[in-house]
Amino acid sequence: MKVLGRVRRFGDNIDTDAILPSRHMVTGDPQVLGRACFGDLLPDFAASVAPGDVLVAGENFGCGSSREHAPLALQGCGIACVVAASFSRIFFRSAVNLGLPVAECAPLAQRAREGDAIEIDLEAGTATLAGQAFPIAALPPQVLDILRAGGLVRVMTQRLQAGSGVPP
Amino acid sequence: MSAMTYVEQVLARASGRERVTAGDIVVARADLSMANDITAPLAIAQFERAGARHVADPMRVFIAAGRHAPFRDAASADQVQRVARFCAAQGIERFFGYGEGMDHVLAPEMGVVRPGMLICNADSHACTYGALGAVGVPFGSTDLAYLLAFGEIWMRVPATVRVEFHGAPGVAITTKDLVLAAMAKTGVDGARYMAVEFTGDALACFSVDERFTIANMAIEMGAKTGVMFPDAAVERYLEARAPHAVAGAAHAPVPVPVPVPHADAPIAHTWRIDVSALTPLVARPHLPSDVVAADSLSGVRVDQVNIGSCTNGRMVDLRQAADLLRGRRIARHVRLMVTPATAGIYRAALDEGLLAVFLDAGAVINPPGCGPCAGWHQGALAADEVCVATHNRNFQGRMGSKTAQVYLAGPLVAAASALAGEIADPTALLQETQGAPR
Ligand code: SF4
Numbered sequence: 001m002k003v004l005g006r007v008r009r010f011g012d013n014i015d016t017d018a019i020l021p022s023r024h025m026v027t028g029d030p031q032v033l034g035r036a037c038f039g040d041l042l043p044d045f046a047a048s049v050a051p052g053d054v055l056v057a058g059e060n061f062g063c064g065s066s067r068e069h070a071p072l073a074l075q076g077c078g079i080a081c082v083v084a085a086s087f088s089r090i091f092f093r094s095a096v097n098l099g100l101p102v103a104e105c106a107p108l109a110q111r112a113r114e115g116d117a118i119e120i121d122l123e124a125g126t127a128t129l130a131g132q133a134f135p136i137a138a139l140p141p142q143v144l145d146i147l148r149a150g151g152l153v154r155v156m157t158q159r160l161q162a163g164s165g166v167p168p
Numbered sequence: 169m170s171a172m173t174y175v176e177q178v179l180a181r182a183s184g185r186e187r188v189t190a191g192d193i194v195v196a197r198a199d200l201s202m203a204n205d206i207t208a209p210l211a212i213a214q215f216e217r218a219g220a221r222h223v224a225d226p227m228r229v230f231i232a233a234g235r236h237a238p239f240r241d242a243a244s245a246d247q248v249q250r251v252a253r254f255c256a257a258q259g260i261e262r263f264f265g266y267g268e269g270m271d272h273v274l275a276p277e278m279g280v281v282r283p284g285m286l287i288c289n290a291d292s293h294a295c296t297y298g299a300l301g302a303v304g305v306p307f308g309s310t311d312l313a314y315l316l317a318f319g320e321i322w323m324r325v326p327a328t329v330r331v332e333f334h335g336a337p338g339v340a341i342t343t344k345d346l347v348l349a350a351m352a353k354t355g356v357d358g359a360r361y362m363a364v365e366f367t368g369d370a371l372a373c374f375s376v377d378e379r380f381t382i383a384n385m386a387i388e389m390g391a392k393t394g395v396m397f398p399d400a401a402v403e404r405y406l407e408a409r410a411p412h413a414v415a416g417a418a419h420a421p422v423p424v425p426v427p428v429p430h431a432d433a434p435i436a437h438t439w440r441i442d443v444s445a446l447t448p449l450v451a452r453p454h455l456p457s458d459v460v461a462a463d464s465l466s467g468v469r470v471d472q473v474n475i476g477s478c479t480n481g482r483m484v485d486l487r488q489a490a491d492l493l494r495g496r497r498i499a500r501h502v503r504l505m506v507t508p509a510t511a512g513i514y515r516a517a518l519d520e521g522l523l524a525v526f527l528d529a530g531a532v533i534n535p536p537g538c539g540p541c542a543g544w545h546q547g548a549l550a551a552d553e554v555c556v557a558t559h560n561r562n563f564q565g566r567m568g569s570k571t572a573q574v575y576l577a578g579p580l581v582a583a584a585s586a587l588a589g590e591i592a593d594p595t596a597l598l599q600e601t602q603g604a605p606r
Pocket of ligand 1: 270272291293476477478479538559
């Protein structure tokens with residue numbers, strides 16, 4: 001699981017209301033949600049995302065509402081990975097469940113600037129920013145398994161098929 | 169080997185282990201899985217995408233649509249219709265789709281939340297149930313899909329921190345002031361990934377309904393869950409809400425053992441709050457932890473006041489607000505909105521004459537639920553408007569315009585501010601009211 005891209009810089013305590021305002025939560029379509037991503041606070045953001053962009057934020061990213069529409073919107077607008085100094089717990093789980101890679105790395109989050117080249121290797125546990133390598137917090141094996149499978153829905157399918165005797 | 173914390177005991181029991189410690193990853197069986205009109209549709213979509221056909225344990229599912237009902241538009245109506253059909257097809261009988269109220273207040277009110285339960289809710293304020301000694305943990309929609317399919321979920325056992333409230337509260341001090349005082353110390357992520365135990369002699373000064381306000385905001389501290397140890401007041405609360413009387417014997421929650429708090433269980437950190445020194449508090453925009461004394465903000469003109477939400481939308485909150493509003497009119501330029509959290513509260517407020525007090529004071533009464541809190545519908549704010557809300561979050565743009573300013577407060581500060589037309593400390597007005605013959 002490697003991601004190669006460009007840094008999109010955000011600050012501390014970015015809440016899920018900011019990522020996706022509540023009125024858009026009448027669909028689960030990532031493309032539609034993606035167009036509304038940060039729509040109220042940064043109306044130009046969604047259109048400016050190039051596929052592969054990496055969102056880099058400070059502390060407590062994704063705090064507030066449990067809405068999974070927020071990571072879905074980030075995914076829908078083309079964000080390939082979120083790196084933060086720390087994450088709010090529900091956002092972290094939901095991103096993993098959707099197969100959106102997340103990495104915790106405070107030193108990198110401090111250093112990164114908008115537009116920097118960034119490379120993340122989740123399996124190896126490293127991130128490289130403008131040539132400099134940073135270790136990222138190790139993910140529990142359960143979490144890596146979900147990301148490897150491409151999200152929790154695939155894990156569910158595997159378990160259901162295993163349970164019913166149908167080969168995966 | 170130290171004893172297990174309250175939350176560790178619940179997670180050990182739910183995962184069939186003798187012992188768990190902070191950091192362990194367990195697969196726990198949920199005693200109740202919950203969702204609402206916003207998170208259930210996505211959960212159902214993920215359930216179906218995965219190829220799941222049957223909900224593992226429909227008797228342990230509770231879904232309430234309290235954010236949008238009555239529906240804002242065709243799209244939100246469609247979403248709830250879809251949830252209704254799913255519940256009917258899956259035999260989920262605890263589905264409340266239209267006007268019964270919102271989950272965090274409705275489920276405890278119906279008696280389905282019991283001490284020691286593990287409750288997984290696809291909503292961040294699952295921690296509210298902690299006031300009854302249940303461990304409510306919030307999840308996203310895909311986690312809920314997994315819970316629907318298998319009845320269990322993986323979790324990391326959190327470390328436990330403590331917020332202790334000591335001393336006797338003054339007349340104008342509500343539990344909102346207690347929890348805002350705690351927020352000022354913990355910040356918005358002081359308890360991130362952790363469980364918070366709310367303890368201390370001051371809690372006994374407040375009813376269970378008032379304690380929900382404190383447990384509710386554990387998530388605003390970044391916590392995974394928050395609990396209080398059940399006491400005699402909780403027992404009385406539960407006796408009055410025998411669940412089979414409400415929903416039929418088949419729906420009575422499976423009894424679970426109630427943990428016994430141990431003095432030597434590991435507590436990672438303790439914050440202490442002297443309640444006797446508190447004055448009424450307000451959290452300034454746009455952070456629930458930016459807490460100041462209400463009287464330091466006098467002169468801040470208010471356009472709208474909201475009383476309601478999973479934090480402060482219960483009978484006790486409406487009574488407190490009505491005590492100040494009775495026989496008075498709100499300032500001409502203020503809009504006051506009262507949103508009872510459930511139909512039962514609406515009815516009780518009607519019976520007690522509180523709705524008449526609100527109407528006479530100049531308020532608008534919303535249908536049961538929590539529409540305005542996150543700008544779902546009813547009561548959005550215009551550019552630059554100032555709002556005092558008894559809610560739990562004041563993030564930028566949450567209640568409408570991104571330039572609107574939302575201040576969080578308890579029902580007494582909210583009512584006093586509606587009357588004054590500016591942010592107001594309710595102490596003087598309350599003393600005047602209590603001194604006056606009714
Ligand atoms: S009152 Fe507000 S915070 Fe509570 S459940 Fe409703 S929208 Fe969420």
